[in-house]
Amino acid sequence: MTTIPAGFSNLSNNLRNDHPISFLYTASLAMADGQLKPPAGIIPPVSLEMGKVQCTSCHDPHKNMISDFLVATTRNSDLCNSCHQRTGWTTSSHGTSLKTWNGVVPDPWPYTPTSDITVAQNGCESCHNPHNSGSDVMLLKYQREENNCLDCHNGNVASKNIAAEFNKAYRHNIGNYTNIHVPNEPGQLYTNMHVECVDCHNPHASTNQTATPPYAGGALAGIRGVSQAGTASEPVTYAYEVCYRCHAGSSGSPAAATPRIIVQNNLLLEFSPANPSYHPVASMGKNNSVPSLISPWTTSSIMYCTSCHSGDGSAATAAPHGSIYPHILKLQNLTTDGGTTLSGTTESPAAYALCYSCHSRASILSDASFKQHKKHLQSEVRAPCNTCHDPHGISNLQGNATSNSNLINFRAGVVTNSSGGQLKFEGIAGNHGQCYLTCHGKNHNPLSY
Numbered sequence: 001m002t003t004i005p006a007g008f009s010n011l012s013n014n015l016r017n018d019h020p021i022s023f024l025y026t027a028s029l030a031m032a033d034g035q036l037k038p039p040a041g042i043i044p045p046v047s048l049e050m051g052k053v054q055c056t057s058c059h060d061p062h063k064n065m066i067s068d069f070l071v072a073t074t075r076n077s078d079l080c081n082s083c084h085q086r087t088g089w090t091t092s093s094h095g096t097s098l099k100t101w102n103g104v105v106p107d108p109w110p111y112t113p114t115s116d117i118t119v120a121q122n123g124c125e126s127c128h129n130p131h132n133s134g135s136d137v138m139l140l141k142y143q144r145e146e147n148n149c150l151d152c153h154n155g156n157v158a159s160k161n162i163a164a165e166f167n168k169a170y171r172h173n174i175g176n177y178t179n180i181h182v183p184n185e186p187g188q189l190y191t192n193m194h195v196e197c198v199d200c201h202n203p204h205a206s207t208n209q210t211a212t213p214p215y216a217g218g219a220l221a222g223i224r225g226v227s228q229a230g231t232a233s234e235p236v237t238y239a240y241e242v243c244y245r246c247h248a249g250s251s252g253s254p255a256a257a258t259p260r261i262i263v264q265n266n267l268l269l270e271f272s273p274a275n276p277s278y279h280p281v282a283s284m285g286k287n288n289s290v291p292s293l294i295s296p297w298t299t300s301s302i303m304y305c306t307s308c309h310s311g312d313g314s315a316a317t318a319a320p321h322g323s324i325y326p327h328i329l330k331l332q333n334l335t336t337d338g339g340t341t342l343s344g345t346t347e348s349p350a351a352y353a354l355c356y357s358c359h360s361r362a363s364i365l366s367d368a369s370f371k372q373h374k375k376h377l378q379s380e381v382r383a384p385c386n387t388c389h390d391p392h393g394i395s396n397l398q399g400n401a402t403s404n405s406n407l408i409n410f411r412a413g414v415v416t417n418s419s420g421g422q423l424k425f426e427g428i429a430g431n432h433g434q435c436y437l438t439c440h441g442k443n444h445n446p447l448s449y
């Protein structure tokens with residue numbers, strides 16, 4: 001033969017989809033990479049050739065003890081971990097899972113795992129191909145980032161069908177972005193907005209470790225984010241820090257769903273502990289009197305973003321992958337307001353299922369706190385919770401210091417100026433307050449309760 005036949009043994013003269021070779025593997029390279037053994041620590045028989053990674057680092061052309069003339073087995077990532085040491089790998093789900101392949105996983109790589117091999121044994125090669133990889137970057141099997149995950153997370157190998165969640169109407173649209181994500185991108189995505197599985201998960205470090213709010217669980221281990229102080233948090237400690245990567249002042253983060261009097265689209269500022277009112281995601285809440293709370297929720301509770309934003313239905317994960325409800329909400333929360341026609345939303349347990357999952361419907365309709373809840377929700381006005389309450393938090397004050405308690409931030413357009421030209425809410429201790437506004441054809445200038 002003068003030329004090697006086409007096929008997997010023919011690496012072609014494009015080596016971008018093969019493991020890099022012919023470069024010096026120095027101590028400073030290992031240091032800069034951060035997740036490589038120092039050259040002196042490389043585990044034999046893997047070796048360098050005159051200080052360089054070469055074909056012969058992994059292959060011995062005279063000895064075929066293992067197959068493919070490899071110097072060490074790829075089982076359990078042995079070959080790769082002779083040089084690499086990915087942070088978190090040894091305890092990660094992908095490095096330890098005893099789930100087996102079931103033969104239905106399509107694989108462009110000829111070394112398709114069979115049912116006698118576990119995910120742990122398949123190791124790095126579950127996602128990376130040392131040669132002829134489907135992607136030009138990072139030796140990944142597929143160019144489309146999420147496909148590297150969905151082979152297994154579609155109900156085939158891994159326990160939960162995550163692919164199904166992403167097929168729902170409201171989702172993080174991972175399929176929309178290709179070749180935008182890079183592994184060393186900044187923690188905060190001010191620009192270049194996109195979202196991929198690996199923006200929220202580090203496949204080398206993810207575990208099934210559970211956590212309580214606000215702490216990040218194992219699924220978010222080893223991922224970068226932005227702290228409540230606005231600084232880099234790498235890796236994240238708190239789950240919401242992952243969300244602040246993209247939802248704290250980034251261009252491309254979705255616009256506010258509801259136009260409001262106090263405008264704020266930066267989630268970090270909406271949940272700031274300095275605010276007069278917020279749902280307790282980043283710290284404990286400010287209101288000691290929330291009589292509607294259903295046990296185990298109390299005024300000392302802390303919640304996740306995913307307490308509200310997660311998949312619907314009992315099979316779903318507590319993750320903002322996808323939902324049948326708008327804004328990736330776990331439960332329904334209707335928001336139609338009919339304005340002066342008074343034909344907004346008919347109150348029912350289902351209409352506001354999200355809020356009623358933590359706040360007792362009976363308590364709200366008994367007017368335990370706001371003396372006019374029932375009137376506004378049912379008989380007269382049929383206004384949705386959303387017309388008066390901002391679900392996140394109130395980022396600044398109007399009027400005096402006790403104003404804008406109780407997450408009151410009216411819907412602009414529906415709620416307009418009072419005859420005196422004012423539009424504001426003033427909360428007063430002891431479940432009292434007053435409103436300056438016009439709504440549903442009624443002028444409050446002010447009206448107190």
Ligand code: HEC
Pocket residue numbers: 008009010011019020021053054055056057058059068070074079110111125130131
């Ligand atoms: C980082 C380690 C590494 C380096 C460097 C490396 N290879 Fe490989 N190569 C592998 C592994 C691993 C396999 C077997 C695939 C498997 O078991 O999943 C393989 C398989 C092969 C195969 C067999 C493909 C087939 O199925 O017919 C050929 C040919 C090959 N390598 C050639 C080379 C050449 C030529 C170079 C240098 C340009 C090179 N390799 C560099 C790790 C490496």
Ligand code: HEC
Pocket residue numbers: 019020025029032033036046047048053057058074079080081082083084124125128129130136137138139
């Ligand atoms: C002989 C040591 C050695 C072995 C064995 C080895 N690697 Fe590497 N690998 C390196 C070095 C060095 C780099 C370059 C790192 C850098 O530039 O920071 C690298 C880079 C990579 C990259 C990044 C490529 C890119 O496009 O940026 C991937 C992915 C990778 N290796 C995966 C593997 C896998 C999978 C295996 C096992 C099949 C393996 N490596 C075996 C030394 C090794």
Ligand code: HEC
Pocket residue numbers: 077080081084085086089094123124125126127128138140148181182183184198203204
């Ligand atoms: C479950 C899938 C999966 C497994 C298993 C996996 N990786 Fe990766 N790896 C990825 C993905 C996805 C990326 C790209 C990450 C990104 O873009 O943020 C990556 C990136 C890398 C990089 C490049 C990182 C950089 O910053 O340039 C190296 C090196 C690497 N992996 C080595 C390994 C080694 C070694 C193993 C086995 C010990 C391994 N990977 C196992 C999915 C995996």
Ligand code: HEC
Pocket residue numbers: 093094097099119126127148149150151152153157158159160197198201202203206207208218219220
């Ligand atoms: C080879 C199959 C396979 C591939 C490919 C794969 N995973 Fe996994 N993954 C698993 C298995 C098996 C587990 C263990 C938990 C289970 O059985 O569901 C797991 C666990 C996880 C976990 C931790 C949750 C837990 O319960 O352990 C996360 C997060 C995760 N995978 C994300 C990813 C991402 C992101 C990718 C793509 C970059 C990916 N996976 C690719 C098979 C895979």
Ligand code: HEC
Pocket residue numbers: 146149150153160162166172174195196197198199200201208211216217218219220306317318319320321
């Ligand atoms: C916008 C961020 C985000 C994206 C994008 C994302 N996830 Fe998640 N994922 C999460 C969060 C948050 C959790 C829950 C973490 C926890 O409970 O500790 C989670 C949980 C998981 C779990 C564990 C599920 C369980 O119940 O055990 C797996 C597996 C997983 N994700 C896989 C994926 C895969 C695969 C993709 C891409 C197809 C993906 N995720 C995309 C944020 C994300």
Ligand code: HEC
Pocket residue numbers: 170171172173174176189193194195196199200239240242243244245246247252253254257305306309320326327328
């Ligand atoms: C890497 C960037 C990124 C991260 C991290 C991220 N998101 Fe998103 N998010 C987006 C983008 C972009 C959209 C718009 C939809 C799309 O294009 O996927 C979005 C949409 C949403 C939506 C739907 C908004 C609407 O009006 O429909 C919610 C809710 C959401 N994200 C919550 C979260 C939560 C909770 C987290 C943390 C667990 C998170 N996001 C982490 C980028 C991100």
Ligand code: HEC
Pocket residue numbers: 240243244247254255256257258265267271279281303304305306307308309327329333335386391392
């Ligand atoms: C108490 C429930 C709840 C919590 C906790 C919550 N959200 Fe929301 N979020 C909602 C609701 C309800 C909407 C839809 C608002 C509307 O219809 O006006 C929403 C809307 C959004 C949107 C769309 C843009 C916007 O602001 O309207 C994004 C993005 C978002 N949330 C992200 C997050 C992130 C990130 C966190 C955690 C830091 C979080 N949410 C915590 C209930 C919640």
Ligand code: HEC
Pocket residue numbers: 276277278279280284285286287288289290293297298299300301302303307308333354355356357358359385386389391405406407408
């Ligand atoms: C996952 C549980 C949960 C869900 C869902 C939820 N809440 Fe809350 N809510 C809480 C907790 C816990 C507090 C107590 C915070 C405090 O003490 O300040 C609270 C407090 C409040 C407050 C008083 C806040 C203050 O600062 O005065 C209002 C108003 C409120 N929720 C309205 C809503 C509305 C409207 C919805 C639906 C969009 C909703 N909640 C959904 C748990 C929840």
Ligand code: HEC
Pocket residue numbers: 289290291292293352355356359363364368369370371373376377383384385386387388389406408427428430431432433
């Ligand atoms: C017309 C405006 C309006 C509407 C509509 C409305 N609220 Fe309120 N809500 C208020 C006001 C004003 C307060 C403050 C009462 C006080 O001063 O203690 C309040 C207080 C609350 C509180 C905190 C105290 C408590 O009762 O636990 C919760 C929770 C709450 N509302 C939930 C809801 C839910 C859920 C809906 C929809 C089903 C809703 N609200 C609809 C105006 C409204």
